[in-house]
Amino acid sequence: MKPLVVAVTGASAMPLAERALQLLLKKGFSINLILSKGAYEVFLSENNLKVPLEPITQRNFWEERLKINAKNLNCYRWSDHSANIASGSFKTLGMIVIPCSMGTLGRIAAGFSNNLIERTADVHLKERRPLILVPRESPLSLIHLKNMTNVSEAGAIICPPVPAWYTSPKNLEEMIDFIVIRIFDLLGEDLAPLKRWSAPNK
Template identity: 60%
Template sequence: MRPYVLGVTGASAQPLAERALQLLLNRGRTVHLVLSRGAHEVFRAEQGLRIPVDPLTQQMFWREHLGVTHGELICHRWNDQSACIASGSFRSKAMVIVPCSMGTVGRINAGLASDLIERSADVHLKEGRPLLIVPREMPFSLIHLRNLTALAEAGASIAAPIPAWYTQPKSLDEMVTFMVVRIFDGLEEDLAPLDRWTGPLL
């Protein structure tokens, strides 16, 4: 199977990115991971995690932190626009940006590529490959909505991380897993068992 590109920006929902990476690797998938500069800051501010910038050191960090030995993980610096995923000739299954800040949404919509995440997103759009954006903002301004609409019109899928209560979650951890699994449903990737809606109990 072709690899996934996983972009993580500086929006406040890093546990979604961690769970997505963990579940993808546990499924034996290949993941090219890019943390924006802002994502490093949010990890440190909200979770006390200092993520190594060096790609090889970062790979070892994630393996240990998430407790995963499966799959293949390739980490990239946020400003390395010579990376393989910056080229249209590099073939991937899809790119997922989780969480995606509104600044990143706006720059992708404008066709800017100030870092590797934005460049890779631009590549996925121009090559007609799946690009799934998980925006983390509330409420959305009209500017946010117009940018998201424009990206949807350009071929991206928008999957806001909205929880559900019909699964009767017992913890925040269960809710995070639910949202991540639902996000990847859009790519026909069954990441983990899920209590799906089957209709009201009689």
């Protein structure tokens, strides 16, 4: 199985990133994880969670927190421009930015690679590999919408984390699972059982 790049930026939706990471590792995916500088700050402010910066320590941190074997997890600093995932010769299944801040989305749309996340996203676009951006912002300005249009025309998929009510979710965890599983449907990967839409009986 080709590796998958998962990037987490400083938008407000860290439970989505954590659950995605947990389900992917449970399925045995090889994950290359990048947290932006802002993501560390949001984890701390929203969840009182201090994620380690050092890659090996961070991998052990996620293994303990998510209660799952993390042998297939590689963590990178956002400033590590020499990482293998920054090269088009490093083949991947695709890349997902979850959540994706509007600053990150705008820089990807402009082809401006200021950190490892943006460089790796640029690589996926130029190599015509799947790139899924999960923007978490509301309301959207015209600039946001134009950036989404530009990056979509370049080949990315924009997938806002919108829950569904037809599944009759009983709690927040079920809503999170629905969003995460539907996002990875876009890669053709079924992470877990999901109550899917079926037309009502007539």
